[in-house]
Amino acid sequence: MAGESMDKREVDFIILLLKRALSVLTPEFCEQCGKCTAACPISQQNENFNPRLIMALVQLGRVDELLKSDTVWMCSSCMKCKDSCPEELSPYDTILLLKKLAVRAGYDYPEKYSKFADAVREVQHRLVEAKEALEELMQAGPSEPKAVLVVGGGIAGIQAALDLGDRGFKVHLIEKSPSIGGVMAQLDKTFPTMDCSICILAPKMMECFRHPNIVLHTLSEVKEVTGSAGAFQVKILEKPRYVDASKCTGCGACTEKCPVKVPSEFQAGLEARKAVYIPLPQAVPRVASIDSEHCLYFQKGVCRVCERFCQAGAIDYEQQEREVRIDVSSIIVATGFTQYNPQEIGEYGYKRFKDVITGLEFERLICASGPTGGKLERLSDKRVAHRIAFIECVGSRSQRVGFPYCSSVCCMYATKNGVLIKEHHPESEVIIFYNDLKVFGKGFQSFIDRARDEWGIKYVRCRPGEIRENPLTKDLMIWYEDTDKGEVGKVEVDLVVLCSTMIPRPENKKLAGVLGVELDEFGFFKVRDPILNSLETDVPGIYVCGSCHSPRDIPESVAEASAAAAKVATNIQTRAIGGEE
Amino acid sequence: MRYALYTGCTIQTEQFGYEVSVREVLPRLGVELVDMEGASCCGFPAFRSKSILGWLYLSSRNLAIAESLGFDMLPLCNGCHLSFIETKDNLDKDATLKGFITENLEKEGLKYSGNINVIHIVELLHDTIGVKKIGAAVKNPLKGLKLAAHPGCHAIRPSNLGRPDDSENPQKLDDLIVALGAETMSYPEKTDCCGSSLAMASGKTTLIIAGEKLRAVKGYGFNGLVTTCPFCFKVFDTRQRAIQTAMGDRSLEVPIFYYTQILGLAMGISPEKLGLDLNQSLVDVILEKIRGGDG
Numbered sequence: 001m002a003g004e005s006m007d008k009r010e011v012d013f014i015i016l017l018l019k020r021a022l023s024v025l026t027p028e029f030c031e032q033c034g035k036c037t038a039a040c041p042i043s044q045q046n047e048n049f050n051p052r053l054i055m056a057l058v059q060l061g062r063v064d065e066l067l068k069s070d071t072v073w074m075c076s077s078c079m080k081c082k083d084s085c086p087e088e089l090s091p092y093d094t095i096l097l098l099k100k101l102a103v104r105a106g107y108d109y110p111e112k113y114s115k116f117a118d119a120v121r122e123v124q125h126r127l128v129e130a131k132e133a134l135e136e137l138m139q140a141g142p143s144e145p146k147a148v149l150v151v152g153g154g155i156a157g158i159q160a161a162l163d164l165g166d167r168g169f170k171v172h173l174i175e176k177s178p179s180i181g182g183v184m185a186q187l188d189k190t191f192p193t194m195d196c197s198i199c200i201l202a203p204k205m206m207e208c209f210r211h212p213n214i215v216l217h218t219l220s221e222v223k224e225v226t227g228s229a230g231a232f233q234v235k236i237l238e239k240p241r242y243v244d245a246s247k248c249t250g251c252g253a254c255t256e257k258c259p260v261k262v263p264s265e266f267q268a269g270l271e272a273r274k275a276v277y278i279p280l281p282q283a284v285p286r287v288a289s290i291d292s293e294h295c296l297y298f299q300k301g302v303c304r305v306c307e308r309f310c311q312a313g314a315i316d317y318e319q320q321e322r323e324v325r326i327d328v329s330s331i332i333v334a335t336g337f338t339q340y341n342p343q344e345i346g347e348y349g350y351k352r353f354k355d356v357i358t359g360l361e362f363e364r365l366i367c368a369s370g371p372t373g374g375k376l377e378r379l380s381d382k383r384v385a386h387r388i389a390f391i392e393c394v395g396s397r398s399q400r401v402g403f404p405y406c407s408s409v410c411c412m413y414a415t416k417n418g419v420l421i422k423e424h425h426p427e428s429e430v431i432i433f434y435n436d437l438k439v440f441g442k443g444f445q446s447f448i449d450r451a452r453d454e455w456g457i458k459y460v461r462c463r464p465g466e467i468r469e470n471p472l473t474k475d476l477m478i479w480y481e482d483t484d485k486g487e488v489g490k491v492e493v494d495l496v497v498l499c500s501t502m503i504p505r506p507e508n509k510k511l512a513g514v515l516g517v518e519l520d521e522f523g524f525f526k527v528r529d530p531i532l533n534s535l536e537t538d539v540p541g542i543y544v545c546g547s548c549h550s551p552r553d554i555p556e557s558v559a560e561a562s563a564a565a566a567k568v569a570t571n572i573q574t575r576a577i578g579g580e581e
Numbered sequence: 582m583r584y585a586l587y588t589g590c591t592i593q594t595e596q597f598g599y600e601v602s603v604r605e606v607l608p609r610l611g612v613e614l615v616d617m618e619g620a621s622c623c624g625f626p627a628f629r630s631k632s633i634l635g636w637l638y639l640s641s642r643n644l645a646i647a648e649s650l651g652f653d654m655l656p657l658c659n660g661c662h663l664s665f666i667e668t669k670d671n672l673d674k675d676a677t678l679k680g681f682i683t684e685n686l687e688k689e690g691l692k693y694s695g696n697i698n699v700i701h702i703v704e705l706l707h708d709t710i711g712v713k714k715i716g717a718a719v720k721n722p723l724k725g726l727k728l729a730a731h732p733g734c735h736a737i738r739p740s741n742l743g744r745p746d747d748s749e750n751p752q753k754l755d756d757l758i759v760a761l762g763a764e765t766m767s768y769p770e771k772t773d774c775c776g777s778s779l780a781m782a783s784g785k786t787t788l789i790i791a792g793e794k795l796r797a798v799k800g801y802g803f804n805g806l807v808t809t810c811p812f813c814f815k816v817f818d819t820r821q822r823a824i825q826t827a828m829g830d831r832s833l834e835v836p837i838f839y840y841t842q843i844l845g846l847a848m849g850i851s852p853e854k855l856g857l858d859l860n861q862s863l864v865d866v867i868l869e870k871i872r873g874g875d876g
Contacts (some may be wrong), residue, residue: 041773041774041776041790042779042786042790045786045789045790045793046783046786070782073781073782074779074782074783074786075778075779076734076774076776076777076778076779076787076790077734077735077778078734078738078774078778079734079735079738079739080734080738080774082738082739083738083739083740083748090739092739100633346747346748346749346750347749349749349750352749352750468769468770469769470769471766471767471768471769471801472801477769
């Protein structure tokens with residue numbers, strides 16, 4: 001065959017493979033997180049070989065430096081880097097191509113360097129698409145009742161309900177689970193003030209319960225919504241509690257006698273609850289409910305022990321589902337988030353190693369009302385953990401598995417938890433592996449500074465490559481690259497906390513269908529305009545606040561809840577004025 | 582069960598023990614092995630750095646030969662297996678490329694349609710034959726032996742290409758070891774590289790990487806290490822003396838086995854028939870132990 005045509009086709013094919021290898025060269029292209037180097041067996045032995053630096057030099061167009069040096073030949077093709085890159089890049093493929101270039105092109109073929117560089121530059125220069133222009137504000141509708149529906153009883157929903165209730169609007173607050181409180185009730189302390197989370201939340205929960213303008217619907221969901229802004233007709237499905245809330249005194253006798261054990265949602269699965277239960281000590285309403293999916297009576301027609309021991313006679317197996325119809329003028333969605341299950345990031349060994357836990361599990365572990373009473377006993381052997389590592393960006397800022405966005409709270413809560421550990425046991429060692437410290441909130445940076453300088457928490461910039469468990473001691477070994485110094489190291493710890501990202505609730509899809517609003521590509525609620533109308537959906541009269549539309553912390557969720565409430569109030573009031581004219 | 586047996590270069594030129602044991606063991610488990618006349622190097626890794634098209638061509642011509650036999654292909658080496666899977670993937674994704682390759686294969690009288698499965702030996706043993714059937718074939722359980730599994734990088738990575746086992750927590754080789762009556766356990770260094778691909782660029786680094794792994798394996802109390810990859814075997818077994826020198830530790834002795842060798846032993850086949858006299862690590866210790874248990 002003609003040598004020349006083969007050459008040309010081969011060159012084209014190399015470029016094709018190169019593009020494939022670097023196919024996700026978006027603006028987020030290689031963040032230099034160092035995970036590849038931390039995973040690389042060669043880097044662990046040889047300080048001159050560093051896949052992260054190879055990627056950096058390719059990024060900078062300094063390919064020839066690589067070709068002149070012998071670094072690209074140090075790769076053992078084990079593909080650990082390829083498998084671990086959160087951005088789905090592949091240092092391995094890049095190195096293969098570099099090798100090829102070095103062999104074929106040598107220094108006598110400078111035009112091939114330029115082809116390589118062109119290919120890199122071309123993809124690097126892709127631009128992000130601009131967002132849509134602003135849309136007109138919603139049209140005012142006819143006169144309407146002054147009631148408002150708030151979906152979700154976490155801190156955002158609670159705050160929105162309280163603000164509206166205080167202004168004299170009637171509020172229906174809907175919560176799917178037996179108690180309001182949400183994720184904030186599960187947290188131990190809050191940053192940056194180290195307030196006890198439930199201590200500042202519980203009064204608000206109680207205020208909601210007692211508020212003359214707020215109607216609580218627990219164990220409920222929105223079934224149907226018709227109408228438009230100013231006049232929505234809503235059908236709410238109230239599921240049976242199988243306990244008469246007006247009779248139950250919350251004494252807990254039923255729970256004590258119930259024979260069925262179920263992993264407790266409130267304790268992040270670290271402890272069991274019963275089939276008839278009060279989800280948390282500060283539950284609102286503080287009454288029991290029966291989980292019919294696990295209750296022996298509902299499943300097998302036997303037992304009925306709770307009924308026998310309830311002195312108030314509150315157990316009622318005959319309760320039925322109830323549909324409630326309400327008319328509201330506006331709807332606020334505050335359904336919050338759930339935590340990403342990091343099991344699919346196999347190299348971190350979540351669920352494989354008992355002492356690799358998520359942020360939420362850690363919150364329960366260090367909380368005085370948690371399964372260990374606040375002692376930091378690790379799950380494998382009940383030994384108190386004194387060497388603890390936090391890994392940031394688990395499932396977030398990742399193209400490979402998980403989600404590409406920043407989870408926004410992990411830098412701060414890891415630091416908060418680090419300080420908590422130091423408060424418990426000042427001799428403990430805490431390392432936080434971060435990608436970038438994104439601490440933008442009020443008082444956040446000084447909190448980090450204090451954690452580092454006063455509490456001695458160690459910050460290392462790197463995504464660790466791998467966690468390994470010593471099968472004999474259960475201690476965990478983390479390989480990492482300190483990317484500030486370019487040094488590869490390993491550290492042995494007792495406990496690893498994965499700062500697993502906040503993700504949209506899976507139920508969002510159904511709710512969005514009912515409400516007729518859109519979700520974004522991840523499943524968060526979409527807002528009309530991310531800058532100037534960041535709390536309203538595409539459907540006039542339906543608002544969002546808190547982490548149901550993207551990850552955010554408690555202060556921001558609370559501020560947004562108040563803002564959404566103010567928006568709703570403004571709309572109702574201007575409409576009322578408009579109606580009088 | 583009939584498979585086109587692809588032995589590859591390393592096995593044919595130096596890793597005879599692997600081929601011998603495979604040919605001894607698999608037929609007894611109901612597998613008929615058909616030789617591939619005219620087979621060549623799989624192209625990986627030697628050719629790949631020089632010419633990507635050359636690699637794809639060599640690789641696909643072997644696929645075409647197996648295809649003409651009408652059986653699924655069984656490469657014994659991890660690297661060959663990955664090479665074939667990658668080639669298939671590349672040709673499937675790119676019609677132009679496939680056209681170019683088939684055009685040239687035709688000049689050799691070969692036809693590649695892509696209609697062929699490539700099976701890894703671990704997949705064959707674990708998934709197709711099954712742990713149960715292997716357990717039933719054991720006459721001489723390897724009781725009291727604690728063996729470490731070393732799946733090898735190319736059997737588990739890259740995870741997006743459908744490798745025989747999980748990239749972070751491979752268990753199939755472990756299951757196969759347990760089926761023989763031996764003990765095993767997961768250990769942190771299980772998925773570590775043997776370093777062999779580095780031998781040409783930096784032999785010393787290879788020896789240190791392999792040495793660290795052997796040291797760990799010994800530390801956990803394993804009696805030996807089991808693999809299915811000739812490249813890994815070559816480093817751990819053939820180069821074990823050199824590893825000891827590089828690590829400055831003469832006592833770093835770990836007997837190394839191909840899985841098919843210990844499978845044969847458990848089935849009651851004599852060590853000579855399994856090529857165990859070709860292993861250069863101290864396998865005799867283990868053989869005596871097995872024989873001792875026998876009596």
